[in-house]
Amino acid sequence: MKYDFGADSFNLKDLWATEAALLTIMLAYNLMSLFRQGILKNDSVPAKPDVQHTLKTLRYRLFAKAGYITKDSRKKIINLAVAMRQRERFEGLWNRSRTFTLPVKFTPIFSP
Numbered sequence: 642m643k644y645d646f647g648a649d650s651f652n653l654k655d656l657w658a659t660e661a662a663l664l665t666i667m668l669a670y671n672l673m674s675l676f677r678q679g680i681l682k683n684d685s686v687p688a689k690p691d692v693q694h695t696l697k698t699l700r701y702r703l704f705a706k707a708g709y710i711t712k713d714s715r716k717k718i719i720n721l722a723v724a725m726r727q728r729e730r731f732e733g734l735w736n737r738s739r740t741f742t743l744p745v746k747f748t749p750i751f752s753p
Contacts, residue, residue: 673699679744680737703734 653659673696681699707722723731 675743679741680734 653662677699709720709722711718711720721731
């Protein structure tokens with residue numbers, strides 16, 4: 642969390658604000674970890690199947706892409722500027738995300 646999210650020192654003046662910042666960072670870390678495990682599935686380095694990249698590497702390879710928003714009737718469309726050699730990889734990730742199921746089942750607990 643220190644290197645990926647800059648969570649090495651975020652001490653705020655109020656205890657509750659510090660706790661809220663920590664919980665937000667932990668949630669973001671867990672969601673990113675779930676994304677790595679569920680969607681990427683060790684796809685990042687074919688020669689080394691056990692390699693899991695850090696968020697810094699994923700940020701530059703996946704998330705920091707140029708794009709622009711267009712409109713088609715009432716729909717807004719995000720057009721990403723991705724090189725042709727990377728498009729197949731992105732399409733594969735989108736297809737995996739459509740069939741992704743969570744590894745655990747969440748059941749809300751209601752107390753009477």
